Amino acid sequence: MQTNIPNRCAAAAGGGVKPLRYTGGVLQMIDQRRLPTEEVWLDYRDYREVAEAIRTMVVRGAPAIGCAAAFGAWFGARDIDTDSTAAFLEQFAAVCELLAASRPTAVNLFWALERMQSFARSHADRPVLQIKIALEYEALAILEEDERINRAMGEHGQKLLPERCRILTHCNAGALATGGYGTALGVIRAAAAAGKQIEVFADETRPFLQGSRLTAWELQRDGIPTTLICDNMAGYLMSQGRVDCVIVGADRIAANGDTANKIGTYSLAVLAKEHGIPFYVAAPISTIDFSLTDGRQIPIEERDPREVTHIGEQRLAPEDIAVYNPAFDVTPARLITAIITENGVAEGDFVHTLPELAEGTKR
Numbered sequence: 001m002q003t004n005i006p007n008r009c010a011a012a013a014g015g016g017v018k019p020l021r022y023t024g025g026v027l028q029m030i031d032q033r034r035l036p037t038e039e040v041w042l043d044y045r046d047y048r049e050v051a052e053a054i055r056t057m058v059v060r061g062a063p064a065i066g067c068a069a070a071f072g073a074w075f076g077a078r079d080i081d082t083d084s085t086a087a088f089l090e091q092f093a094a095v096c097e098l099l100a101a102s103r104p105t106a107v108n109l110f111w112a113l114e115r116m117q118s119f120a121r122s123h124a125d126r127p128v129l130q131i132k133i134a135l136e137y138e139a140l141a142i143l144e145e146d147e148r149i150n151r152a153m154g155e156h157g158q159k160l161l162p163e164r165c166r167i168l169t170h171c172n173a174g175a176l177a178t179g180g181y182g183t184a185l186g187v188i189r190a191a192a193a194a195g196k197q198i199e200v201f202a203d204e205t206r207p208f209l210q211g212s213r214l215t216a217w218e219l220q221r222d223g224i225p226t227t228l229i230c231d232n233m234a235g236y237l238m239s240q241g242r243v244d245c246v247i248v249g250a251d252r253i254a255a256n257g258d259t260a261n262k263i264g265t266y267s268l269a270v271l272a273k274e275h276g277i278p279f280y281v282a283a284p285i286s287t288i289d290f291s292l293t294d295g296r297q298i299p300i301e302e303r304d305p306r307e308v309t310h311i312g313e314q315r316l317a318p319e320d321i322a323v324y325n326p327a328f329d330v331t332p333a334r335l336i337t338a339i340i341t342e343n344g345v346a347e348g349d350f351v352h353t354l355p356e357l358a359e360g361t362k363r
């Protein structure tokens with residue numbers, strides 16, 4: 001069922017729209033493929049439908065994907081029909097495996113599913129019904145924690161910014177990519193809320209256009225001055241001295257700070273280095289994959305060539321042309337000035353400064 005419910009109140013509060021809502025056992029997600037022209041909310045009650053929503057990018061953005069997967073796992077657990085805890089845990093693992101196969105790069109997906117499974121295992125001494133009830137609350141906790149984490153991240157990040165700051169951002173690392181408030185856009189929101197004079201340049205971010213369709217939409221609703229540019233304009237803008245820093249999100253950060261993010265991020269980092277512009281990554285601790293020593297180990301998703309050859313139904317390229325469509329690239333740590341998290345800002349040798357920040361955080 002589709003419902004058109006304006007979400008002005010959240011936007012007015014400067015927190016941006018919340019892309020997921022859970023009410024009465026139904027997960028409602030805004031269909032991000034149809035923004036900015038249509039604000040359509042879709043209802044989800046089944047884990048397979050949630051997996052498809054992640055795969056087709058109804059919901060996208062590393063933390064938002066993790067939040068959606070947590071509710072998908074809860075839906076799958078709810079429908080398991082057994083009183084045997086061992087059988088339940090085995091079937092629940094299969095539910096999480098299907099959800100994990102939806103997209104490969106954003107580690108938050110796997111972090112959320114592992115958190116749901118380890119939560120279930122830790123309650124293995126309880127009756128199955130009690131485990132199921134507890135899993136619903138764990139999914140809610142993951143969603144509610146996410147906005148709090150992003151607001152803390154925003155406060156740490158905004159302290160890095162001068163009173164007047166012209167920020168270039170890529171893709172959408174906003175409220176739409178999270179449980180609320182955003183990561184890179186959370187830093188921008190926090191700086192604006194602190195009274196700093198913020199101006200944003202948003203890369204359109206081909207081929208899925210998260211920048212022109214989502215970031216521009218979010219920041220316009222917040223009343224934050226934003227200028228949309230094509231991806232190939234970023235270098236010229238920097239050469240004109242019109243960018244004070246770059247702030248982006250992340251989908252997976254290796255232990256040495258190498259960062260996978262939307263395709264085009266690496267190019268921006270090289271350009272920023274050339275022009276002596278600070279390059280910041282904003283991401284929750286849950287986006288750091290300490291099991292990977294460096295970025296070469298991060299799986300990079302390749303998506304449907306049609307995303308490149310078409311805009312909607314409009315064909316842009318000749319039929320049968322070869323297409324390469326990696327959804328992410330990896331920015332080496334040496335090009336990253338600082339990594340902003342909810343626990344503070346990591347700089348310098350990330351191999352040491354990231355674990356220090358992560359100390360004591362449920363990962």
Ligand SMILES: CSC[C@H]1O[C@H](OP(=O)(O)O)[C@H](O)[C@@H]1O
Nearest residue numbers: 060061062173177249250261262
């Ligand atoms: C707050 S992380 C958002 C992150 O996810 C985006 O990828 P996608 O839109 O394909 O899910 C992009 O890499 C953003 O930086």
